Amino acid sequence: MTLTMWLNGDCPKSNCVEAPLIAGFEKANPKIKIKLVSQPISSYFQALKSASVTHRGPDIANMWPGGYMTPFLRYMANLNDFVPKSDIKQSTSTKYYAVNNDVAKAVYAVPTGDQWYVGFYNKKLLADNGISAPPQTWDELSADCKTLKSKGVLPIVNGAEYGASTMGPLPEFSYIASTLSPADWSGLYKGTVKYSDPRLQSQLQKWADLYKAGCLNKDAFNFPDPESKFEAGKAAMFLASGSWEVGNLTTKMGSNVGLLVPPYSPTPQHTLVETAGSAYAVMNYSKHEAEAGKFAAYILSDAGQKIIAKFGLPPTRPGFKTTNPLMNQLSAMSADPATQLYPMFDNYTQPGVTNALTSKLPQALVGQVPVSQALGAVDAAFAALPSSQKNVNVNLARK
Numbered sequence: 497m498t499l500t501m502w503l504n505g506d507c508p509k510s511n512c513v514e515a516p517l518i519a520g521f522e523k524a525n526p527k528i529k530i531k532l533v534s535q536p537i538s539s540y541f542q543a544l545k546s547a548s549v550t551h552r553g554p555d556i557a558n559m560w561p562g563g564y565m566t567p568f569l570r571y572m573a574n575l576n577d578f579v580p581k582s583d584i585k586q587s588t589s590t591k592y593y594a595v596n597n598d599v600a601k602a603v604y605a606v607p608t609g610d611q612w613y614v615g616f617y618n619k620k621l622l623a624d625n626g627i628s629a630p631p632q633t634w635d636e637l638s639a640d641c642k643t644l645k646s647k648g649v650l651p652i653v654n655g656a657e658y659g660a661s662t663m664g665p666l667p668e669f670s671y672i673a674s675t676l677s678p679a680d681w682s683g684l685y686k687g688t689v690k691y692s693d694p695r696l697q698s699q700l701q702k703w704a705d706l707y708k709a710g711c712l713n714k715d716a717f718n719f720p721d722p723e724s725k726f727e728a729g730k731a732a733m734f735l736a737s738g739s740w741e742v743g744n745l746t747t748k749m750g751s752n753v754g755l756l757v758p759p760y761s762p763t764p765q766h767t768l769v770e771t772a773g774s775a776y777a778v779m780n781y782s783k784h785e786a787e788a789g790k791f792a793a794y795i796l797s798d799a800g801q802k803i804i805a806k807f808g809l810p811p812t813r814p815g816f817k818t819t820n821p822l823m824n825q826l827s828a829m830s831a832d833p834a835t836q837l838y839p840m841f842d843n844y845t846q847p848g849v850t851n852a853l854t855s856k857l858p859q860a861l862v863g864q865v866p867v868s869q870a871l872g873a874v875d876a877a878f879a880a881l882p883s884s885q886k887n888v889n890v891n892l893a894r895k
C-alpha cells in the first residue's frame with residue numbers, strides 16, 4: 497500500500513525532516529509506503545483546497561496553523577482517533593492545530609516541531625566593538641547602533657528573502673505588536689482594537705527611526721540576500737528571521753552566532769513569539785485513513801521524536817533534546833515562566849490584512865509613507881473584509 501503525502505515546498509536533504517521520518521515509519525510499517533510529493537509554495541494551499549473539494553487530494557497533507565488551517569477543517573480527520581491521547585497531551589504545540597486550542601475536542605494535525613520568530617547577532621562583532629551583551633530594549637538597540645556605526649560596522653541587515661520582492665515585516669511586527677496585552681492583540685483580529693492604535697504607532701515609529709538613523713542597510717526595502725550578508729560578518733544583527741535558519745547559521749557561523757529576541761520594548765524584552773511548526777494532517781476523504789493515521793501517530797511517538805531531535809529540530813514532547821544548542825536555548829526560553837509567549841501574528845490574520853501588512857510596513861520602515869498612513873491602510877483592509885472573516889476568536893491564554 498502506498499500513501500501520498502503533500503509537502504509545501506521542496507525537500508532538500510539539509511532541511512527536510514520528512515525524509516528520515518518517512519524512512520523510520522516505513523521500517524516500522526513495512527507494508528505501508530509513503531510517496532512524498534513537493535508542491536510549489538506559492539500555490540500550495542490553493543492547490544490543496546481545489547484537490548480537497550473534489551476529494552482527490554493526498555492521504556496526508558502538510559499543514560500550517562491558524563488561518564491557513566481553517567479552510568480545511570471540513571476535510572481533515574480528527575487525529576484523536578489515531579494518536580495516543582497521552583502523546584497529544586504532552587505535545588506543547590499540538591494545541592495550535594485544535595480549534596480554540598482545545599485538544600480534547602479535536603486535533604487536526606500533528607507538528608514536526610516548534611518554531612519561533614527570533615533574530616540573531618554576531619558575537620564577535622559585538623564584543624570587538626565593546627558591546628558586552630546584545631540589546632534588550634529600544635534604548636539599548638539605539639545605543640549599540642551608534643557604537644557600531646562609529647566603528648564602521650553595519651548594525652542591522654534587512655531585505656527580501658525567499659524570492660520576495662520586498663523585505664518581509666511579519667516576524668518583526670509580531671514583536672512590535674507585543675506591546676499590546678494578549679487580550680488587545682486578540683482584539684486586532686476581531687476589529688475591537690485598531691491597527692492605528694497609538695501604542696502600535698509609537699512602536700512602529702521607533703522601528704522606522706532605526707532606518708532613518710542609518711542603523712539598517714540603505715537598500716533594506718528590497719536587498720535580495722540579507723542572510724548571506726549576516727553570515728559573512730558584514731552586519732552585527734539580523735532581526736527579521738526565525739528558528740528555521742538556526743541550522744544553516746550554525747553551520748556557517750559556528751558558535752559565533754547568538755540568539756537575539758528583537759528588543760522592541762521600552763523595558764527588557766521577555767516576550768517570545770512561538771507557534772507550532774509545520775504539521776501533517778490526515779485527509780478524511782482518504783481511502784486509507786487508518787494507515788495515514790498511523791503516520792500521524794508515528795510523528796509524536798518516541799521513535800518519531802528521536803528522529804526529529806537527531807535532525808536538529810525541537811520536538812514538541814518533553815525529554816527529547818536536539819543536537820543544536822540554539823534550539824535547546826529556545827525551548828528553555830519557552831518553558832521559562834518569566835517568558836510571555838505570543839503566537840506568530842500572521843498565522844491568524846485574514847488574508848487581506850496580511851497583504852496590507854506585508855505591503856505597507858516595509859514602506860513605513862524606509863520612510864516612503866508615514867506610520868499613521870501605513871497602519872490606516874491596514875485598518876481599511878480589515879474594514880473591507882466580509883463579515884464572515886471578522887469573527888476571529890484566537891485564544892492567547894498560554895501563560
